[in-house]
Amino acid sequence: MYEGPVQDLIDELGRLPGVGPKSAQRIAFHLLAAEPADIARLQDALQRVKEGVVFCEVCGNVSEETQCRICRDARRDSTVVCVVEEPKDVVAVERTREFKGRYHVLGGALDPLSGVGPDQLRIRQLLARLGAADGGAEISEIIIATDPNTEGEATATYLVRMLRDFPGLTVTRLASGLPMGGDLEFADELTLGRALSGRRAM
Amino acid sequence: MYEGPVQDLIDELGRLPGVGPKSAQRIAFHLLAAEPADIARLQDALQRVKEGVVFCEVCGNVSEETQCRICRDARRDSTVVCVVEEPKDVVAVERTREFKGRYHVLGGALDPLSGVGPDQLRIRQLLARLGAADGGAEISEIIIATDPNTEGEATATYLVRMLRDFPGLTVTRLASGLPMGGDLEFADELTLGRALSGRRAM
Missing domain, CATH: 3.40.1360.10 (Dna Topoisomerase Vi A Subunit; Chain: A, domain 2)
Incomplete structure (x- = not known):
């Protein structure tokens, strides 16, 4: 639809999960009007994720150091x-x-x-x-x-x-059952079955 | 919520229009698992948009050359x-x-x-x-x-x-009026007013 770099960017953005053609177009035109520094920050964040994110050697969570914040917390x-x-x-x-x-x-x-x-x-x-x-x-x-x-x-x-x-x-x-704030009549049969078999004395 | 580069990427993605915190997280984890070449293509597309998109010297549309495809079309x-x-x-x-x-x-x-x-x-x-x-x-x-x-x-x-x-x-x-496929009862008063004043003999 567009020519050159704009269409390339729309195509690349459209490959991301949950980003449809309309959103991709909207984001591309937003970036077109954005400050170069804003785009540079996004590029930089992509670069650091591409270079490899560190995973905690103990629990496997994403981390900034060899051990994550939770594993270090005494x-x-x-x-x-x-x-x-x-x-x-x-x-x-x-x-x-x-x-x-x-x-x-x-x-x-x-x-x-x-x-x-x-x-x-x-x-x-x-x-x-x-x-x-x-x-x-x-x-x-x-x-x-x-x-x-x-x-x-x-x-x-x-x-x-x-x-x-x-x-x-x-x-x-973890317990399976009806989600809080939910509606019994709209619960699927699997969830309602789990809620029944997992019922508790009160 | 996360540490280091992942949170930075989520923050940057969350700044884009129409990308909420949940989508930003989903996109970030998608990119975390993506091939470096895929991320590189997105970075490259951003780079070329940052370096400046060419606008058609005649009509002002985004273009790959000094004149856009439509302006060049005889x-x-x-x-x-x-x-x-x-x-x-x-x-x-x-x-x-x-x-x-x-x-x-x-x-x-x-x-x-x-x-x-x-x-x-x-x-x-x-x-x-x-x-x-x-x-x-x-x-x-x-x-x-x-x-x-x-x-x-x-x-x-x-x-x-x-x-x-x-x-x-x-x-x-351009004519203003009821959108095609629309429903008269749901039209706002401004649109319906325009549709009335712009009525055509048939």
């Missing part, structure tokens, strides 16, 4: 580890302000059809953390917080099988 | 010029396949509160195009296709006043 409870799929899940759990333990980021979920087996995830590193019970803070609980979808459930099942032989270790899973 | 009717605010409006009119004339891109609309007066728009260049009646193809009609909002209407009114003294020149304005 006030966090080292006996509880919450296992999540992606760094953004760490942010989601942190936002609840309910969890004061540590994390372990798997880097995805089991998905054999896409070629993601146990070796592609950071499961070995999780077992190593459990094995390194060097007297200090022994891990007493693993909370499996993978997504409540097919891949996440398969990963949870796999992890439970790997972890049940560790003595003195409790393995838990 | 088959287009040089006697009719459609005046639009932005390059994206050229694309919108082209998409109708109804118009075979030339364009003139103003580069915005009159908006005194934002400091956009007649001198900030390419109005002088439009008058020059009309004045350069060098025997060849004299412009016989100017179609004013500015947006049907306050600024666009003000610009249209201003242009009509500037253009009415040119001998033999017809100045027209």
